[in-house]
Amino acid sequence: MLGRVTERETRPMRPTIGLPQALVYHKYFPLWGEFFSYLGADVAVSGPTDKRVLNAGLEAADSELCLPVKLFFGHVLELAQQVDFVFVPRIVAVEGDAFTCPKLLGLPDMIGALGERAPSLLSETFNMKRGMRDFYKSVYKVGSVCTDSSIKVYRAWRSGLRAQADYERQLLGGVTPLDVLGQGIPEKEPDLTIGVVGHAYNVYDRHLSMDLINRLRKSGGRVVTGEMLPPKVIERELQRLPKRLFWSYEKEVVGSAFHFIHTGDVDGIIFLLSFACGPDSLTQVLIEHEARKTSKTPMMSLVVDEHSGEAGMATRVEAFVDMLRWQKGRVC
Amino acid sequence: MRASFPHMGNIHLLMSDLLERLEVEYIVAPPTTTKTLEIGVRHAPEFACLPLKITVGNFIEALDTGADTLLMAGGTGPCRFGYYAETQKRVMEQIGLDFSMVTFESPAAHPAMFVKAFKTIAPDKSVLQVWRALKTSFAKGRCFDLLEKRLLQLRAYEVAPGSTTAAYEAGLELMSKAKSREQIDAAYAEALALLDEVPLDREREVLKIGIVGEFYMLLEPFVNFGVERWLNEHDVYLERSVYLTDWIGPSRRNPVLGVSDADVGRLAHGYLSHHVGGEGQATIGHTMKYIEEGFDGIVHLLPFTCMPETIAKTIFPRLARDMDIPVLSFVIDEQTGKAGVITRLEAFLDLLWSRRRAKGGVRELVAS
Numbered sequence: 001m002l003g004r005v006t007e008r009e010t011r012p013m014r015p016t017i018g019l020p021q022a023l024v025y026h027k028y029f030p031l032w033g034e035f036f037s038y039l040g041a042d043v044a045v046s047g048p049t050d051k052r053v054l055n056a057g058l059e060a061a062d063s064e065l066c067l068p069v070k071l072f073f074g075h076v077l078e079l080a081q082q083v084d085f086v087f088v089p090r091i092v093a094v095e096g097d098a099f100t101c102p103k104l105l106g107l108p109d110m111i112g113a114l115g116e117r118a119p120s121l122l123s124e125t126f127n128m129k130r131g132m133r134d135f136y137k138s139v140y141k142v143g144s145v146c147t148d149s150s151i152k153v154y155r156a157w158r159s160g161l162r163a164q165a166d167y168e169r170q171l172l173g174g175v176t177p178l179d180v181l182g183q184g185i186p187e188k189e190p191d192l193t194i195g196v197v198g199h200a201y202n203v204y205d206r207h208l209s210m211d212l213i214n215r216l217r218k219s220g221g222r223v224v225t226g227e228m229l230p231p232k233v234i235e236r237e238l239q240r241l242p243k244r245l246f247w248s249y250e251k252e253v254v255g256s257a258f259h260f261i262h263t264g265d266v267d268g269i270i271f272l273l274s275f276a277c278g279p280d281s282l283t284q285v286l287i288e289h290e291a292r293k294t295s296k297t298p299m300m301s302l303v304v305d306e307h308s309g310e311a312g313m314a315t316r317v318e319a320f321v322d323m324l325r326w327q328k329g330r331v332c
Numbered sequence: 333m334r335a336s337f338p339h340m341g342n343i344h345l346l347m348s349d350l351l352e353r354l355e356v357e358y359i360v361a362p363p364t365t366t367k368t369l370e371i372g373v374r375h376a377p378e379f380a381c382l383p384l385k386i387t388v389g390n391f392i393e394a395l396d397t398g399a400d401t402l403l404m405a406g407g408t409g410p411c412r413f414g415y416y417a418e419t420q421k422r423v424m425e426q427i428g429l430d431f432s433m434v435t436f437e438s439p440a441a442h443p444a445m446f447v448k449a450f451k452t453i454a455p456d457k458s459v460l461q462v463w464r465a466l467k468t469s470f471a472k473g474r475c476f477d478l479l480e481k482r483l484l485q486l487r488a489y490e491v492a493p494g495s496t497t498a499a500y501e502a503g504l505e506l507m508s509k510a511k512s513r514e515q516i517d518a519a520y521a522e523a524l525a526l527l528d529e530v531p532l533d534r535e536r537e538v539l540k541i542g543i544v545g546e547f548y549m550l551l552e553p554f555v556n557f558g559v560e561r562w563l564n565e566h567d568v569y570l571e572r573s574v575y576l577t578d579w580i581g582p583s584r585r586n587p588v589l590g591v592s593d594a595d596v597g598r599l600a601h602g603y604l605s606h607h608v609g610g611e612g613q614a615t616i617g618h619t620m621k622y623i624e625e626g627f628d629g630i631v632h633l634l635p636f637t638c639m640p641e642t643i644a645k646t647i648f649p650r651l652a653r654d655m656d657i658p659v660l661s662f663v664i665d666e667q668t669g670k671a672g673v674i675t676r677l678e679a680f681l682d683l684l685w686s687r688r689r690a691k692g693g694v695r696e697l698v699a700s
């Protein structure tokens with residue numbers, strides 16, 4: 001019912017596979033981009049997000065959904081006409097003891113509910129809770145739209161992993177996904193360091209975040225983000241929680257926020273969260289509680305929703321930067 | 333130590349029974365009212381789901397009436413419920429309340445933590461004693477559920493308004509007093525007989541509606557504005573997709589519902605082919621079952637921003653079209669008022685009756 005790929009005969013010789021530039025895109029695009037290219041597919045990436053894509057999503061998706069998922073609908077629809085398949089994996093778990101988010105568990109079903117408007121989906125379940133074998137099985141099933149050779153799929157996967165490792169190394173070296181994608185502007189003699197935390201699909205979507213990263217750079221900020229922190233730093237910070245979080249991406253957000261709160265490496269922190277996001281509604285409590293308890297580093301929470309105007313957001317960011325600068329001047 | 337716990341439907345009956353067996357001093361928090369909701373909304377995070385807010389209200393009211401130890405269930409995700417206790421603890425510490433919180437993690441996922449929680453509240457009881465108490469209280473809880481299920485099936489046919497509800501409440505009363513397994517069985521038989529003795533008009537034409545959605549919304553009459561009673565009293569036979577002991581019980585077979593988790597997965601497959609936490613997949617699975625059984629419509633209750641149920645809500649339009657079944661979703665938050673809910677339900681019932689008539693199913697029409 002989900003337009004799954006089962007019929008081998010219908011396989012195009014060189015399928016065009018669409019990757020929506022939304023949700024997990026900023027996290028994993030080198031992996032899947034390389035994987036499909038290696039297998040000889042044409043890879044089409046939607047976006048970047050603009051008003052039109054967002055509006056298409058808002059119109060097609062249920063009004064109660066979180067903004068990032070609504071936006072995902074827009075990206076899928078944009079690809080629908082141009083590709084053979086849109087890649088919409090069901091990412092259940094990327095580690096043994098945590099999930100992603102319920103919405104990612106149900107993502108292919110939600111897109112499938114578009115009915116006739118839904119494109120053919122390339123969708124498999126990735127669940128690390130079931131172990132590596134199960135995970136690899138899904139990789140092979142995805143690869144089988146391009147080739148019958150499991151060796152070739154294996155090589156493509158290895159090649160994808162290398163591209164991903166390379167990407168993550170770059171991020172650890174201090175650049176953001178925006179810079180890798182060629183969407184970032186250079187820093188401008190920064191005199192302030194600002195930690196930005198939040199889901200990658202909010203922080204690195206220039207439209208959703210109202211270009212937060214570039215905006216901060218323009219006003220003399222050096223931006224540091226969670227992607228620049230080694231996993232073991234994040235893990236160490238998470239030990240502060242009496243109960244382990246069971247959402248993987250939320251762990252990264254909370255861990256990096258805690259790190260910035262406690263080390264004082266940054267002059268200020270901006271926490272970007274989405275309206276109607278389930279996990280954010282609770283991690284906001286954990287993060288703000290920690291910030292208040294420590295009260296060393298100023299923090300501002302910004303809620304991204306479809307109605308927040310760019311002007312209001314710009315004013316708030318500017319005021320926050322001014323405040324940080326003033327505070328820094330006073331301390332030095 | 334004086335323990336307390338949040339309200340959710342009949343859970344206080346089950347908890348009281350258990351805590352008495354364990355000889356733990358406890359109080360039942362004041363019943364959930366608009367005031368409870370206001371307290372919760374004032375202190376809980378703005379974007380949290382409604383059950384979190386109301387249960388914060390229950391906790392604060394419990395502390396006000398003399399409790400010092402709050403009992404809460406834990407969980408391993410992926411829905412927010414598993415992190416409720418941690419969040420609520422911080423929220424209440426922040427406003428300077430003094431209390432301790434004991435979280436009961438799932439015995440399957442964290443057996444040691446589960447045992448430890450009981451050691452904290454009942455240090456003198458052995459693991460075996462706790463186990464026996466749990467088993468007996470649970471058996472009793474299951475009887476409460478079965479009575480409730482029966483109530484929803486019978487009340488639409490009652491001759492005298494309110495008579496089934498009265499019989500049901502008398503039955504709960506009887507059950508509450510029962511201690512030993514034998515007494516529980518006897519009280520259950522008696523309570524069931526009370527329900528079955530209520531005069532019914534079996535000739536009455538009724539609609540059949542399946543009520544599905546988020547567990548708290550379904551189990552707690554305060555937040556759902558007593559829709560079940562309202563529907564029953566407007567000639568609607570009801571089946572519901574969540575019962576307390578099936579929900580908290582370790583078994584995946586769900587004896588009260590008679591539909592196992594595996595059945596749910598099979599029924600929902602194609603529309604929602606993976607569990608998504610909470611009751612998301614059960615909502616779709618039970619809906620499919622009600623459709624198979626020829627129900628007239630589905631009422632879906634969910635809190636604003638609830639993740640699993642928003643997924644279900646996204647899927648419903650297509651399912652409803654494919655299966656030709658009317659579905660009415662209520663997204664409930666602190667601002668939702670009863671009047672609006674009732675107006676929409678009335679319109680929904682009109683729609684269902686006219687569909688029935690179009691199918692020629694109503695006797696009066698045939699006769700005239």
Ligand code: SF4
Pocket residue numbers: 066067068069101102103104199274276277278279280639
């Ligand atoms: S984590 Fe939040 S924003 Fe992301 S998909 Fe889940 S609910 Fe939506």
Ligand code: SF4
Pocket residue numbers: 278381382383411412413546547548610611635637638639640641
């Ligand atoms: S099922 Fe929905 S409303 Fe209930 S706790 Fe989970 S996310 Fe919140």
